[in-house]
Every structure is written in structure tokens, then in C-alpha cells.
Amino acid sequence: MLTIALPKGRLMDKVLELLAEAQIIDSKELCEQSRKLIIEDPKANFRYILAKPIDVPTYVEHGVADLGVVGKDILIESERLVYELMDLGIGKCRMIVAVSDQSNLNEVKELGFSAKVATKYPNITTSFFRSHGIQSEIIELNGSIELAPLVGLADAIVDITETGTTIRENGLRIIGEVFPISARLIANHVSYKLHYKKLQDIQEKLEGVVQC
Ligand code: PRP
Numbered sequence: 001m002l003t004i005a006l007p008k009g010r011l012m013d014k015v016l017e018l019l020a021e022a023q024i025i026d027s028k029e030l031c032e033q034s035r036k037l038i039i040e041d042p043k044a045n046f047r048y049i050l051a052k053p054i055d056v057p058t059y060v061e062h063g064v065a066d067l068g069v070v071g072k073d074i075l076i077e078s079e080r081l082v083y084e085l086m087d088l089g090i091g092k093c094r095m096i097v098a099v100s101d102q103s104n105l106n107e108v109k110e111l112g113f114s115a116k117v118a119t120k121y122p123n124i125t126t127s128f129f130r131s132h133g134i135q136s137e138i139i140e141l142n143g144s145i146e147l148a149p150l151v152g153l154a155d156a157i158v159d160i161t162e163t164g165t166t167i168r169e170n171g172l173r174i175i176g177e178v179f180p181i182s183a184r185l186i187a188n189h190v191s192y193k194l195h196y197k198k199l200q201d202i203q204e205k206l207e208g209v210v211q212c
Contacts, residue, residue, distance in 0.1 A: 001045050002191075002198055005065035007053035007074075011183055014090040015069050022205040057082055057186060066191035067199065072181045073160055077121045082186040085203055089212040091183040093162040095124065097176035100149040103156075108132055108176035111156060118148030119158040128158065128178050146170045182212075 006015055016028035030041060039048045051059055053070055057080035060068040071091055075084065099105045111134055118139045119125045129136040139154050146166050148154040160181060161167055167174065185206065187199055
């Protein structure tokens with residue numbers, strides 16, 4: 001039985017739709033039935049584990065899951081050793097740098113050496129600012145990142161934006177792009193070799209329905 005780690009939260013619905021469309025699961029209701037964290041599909045010989053997105057690469061790296069679905073943002077931030085098999089073309093958004101509308105900053109390079117940057121993504125933020133020659137002070141938060149510049153906790157934020165609503169409604173302004181994001185199919189290194197045919201079959205089914 002193959003184990004696939006799926007991300008709970010906003011990406012879940014889209015992932016289930018994609019799996020159903022690719023006929024990997026019968027219907028998207030499979031994982032919506034309860035608060036169970038392990039769901040078996042004996043007919044297809046798959047088992048699904050439902051994890052917090054940030055933990056999906058950890059389950060896959062350790063081989064507890066053979067495959068996983070996770071956003072590119074989480075994949076980079078987690079720095080886990082897994083294979084990235086394909087772009088699933090869902091969960092599209094952007095990682096951006098934003099400041100308060102009241103700020104006089106217009107570009108990332110204008111952030112000074114003592115710039116305070118709030119984020120849920122300390123690794124990505126550190127390497128992004130380093131690549132711009134800026135040594136920022138990272139303030140790590142766990143959510144509602146947009147609040148930080150509004151209350152004077154940070155000069156800027158690095159966060160994801162999808163519709164732009166949160167940025168707009170909180171009087172923030174984008175001054176830089178870090179990278180575009182979408183969901184990725186990832187695999188454990190050993191599983192990829194051991195179950196190559198099965199994993200290839202899943203990948204081919206997904207390639208048949210993915211629209212990038
Ligand atoms: C994410 C992100 C932004 C928001 C952007 O937060 O951190 O706050 O979504 O979406 P939008 O551009 O469509 O408005 P999430 O909802 O995951 O919750 P969080 O604030 O707890 O991180």
C-alpha cells in the first residue's frame with residue numbers, strides 16, 4: 001500500500017478535486033468524511049495521511065509517506081530532502097515583499113541594513129534578502145503577517161498573496177516579488193526507486209489532467 005501525505009487547509013479541496021479528476025480517488029468525498037487523519041482506500045491500495053502543510057515534506061523525507069502534495073513555498077522553506085516530481089498547477093499564488101501604504105519605500109533595495117522583516121518563512125526571507133545584499137532582521141510570526149507593519153513591529157513583510165485582498169484591505173503595498181508558487185507532487189528518495197512503476201503511473205494520471 002502506498003502512502004500519500006496531503007496538506008490540510010486551503011489547498012486540500014483543490015488537491016482532492018485533482019485526484020478525483022485523475023481517477024486516483026473515486027470522489028473528493030474520500031477525505032472529507034470526518035476528522036480522521038489516516039484514510040485508507042484499500043480498493044486502490046492507497047493510504048492518505050492528512051498533515052499540516054509545513055509537515056508534509058517531513059513525512060515524505062522520513063519515508064512515512066511515499067508521496068506528498070505541498071506548495072512550492074513550503075517545499076523551499078522546509079529544506080527537506082525529497083524529490084520534486086511535478087508542478088500540479090493548483091494553489092497558484094505569489095511570495096511577495098510588502099510595506100505599509102504609509103511607508104516611503106518603493107523597492108526592496110531601499111530597505112536598509114537594519115530592516116525588520118516579519119514572515120512565516122525565515123529561510124526563504126533570509127536567502128532572498130541576502131541575494132539582494134541586505135542583511136535584514138527576521139521577525140518570525142505564525143500568521144496574520146500583514147499586521148506587523150501596521151503596528152510598527154516590522155518595516156516590511158514577506159508573505160504569500162493569492163487574491164490580493166488581505167494586502168489591499170490592510171493598507172499594504174507590494175514592493176517586490178520573491179517567486180511564483182503552486183502545489184508540487186513530491187516523493188521519498190527510496191520509495192521513488194522501490195515503487196518506481198506505481199509512482200510513474202500516478203504521475204502519468206496527474207499529467208493527463210494538470211493544467212499549468
Ligand atoms: C495567507 C497569507 C495571507 C493571505 C493572502 O494567510 O499569509 O495572509 O493568505 O491571501 P489573499 O491574497 O487571497 O488575501 P492564511 O489565510 O493562510 O492564514 P494566516 O494569516 O494564518 O497565515
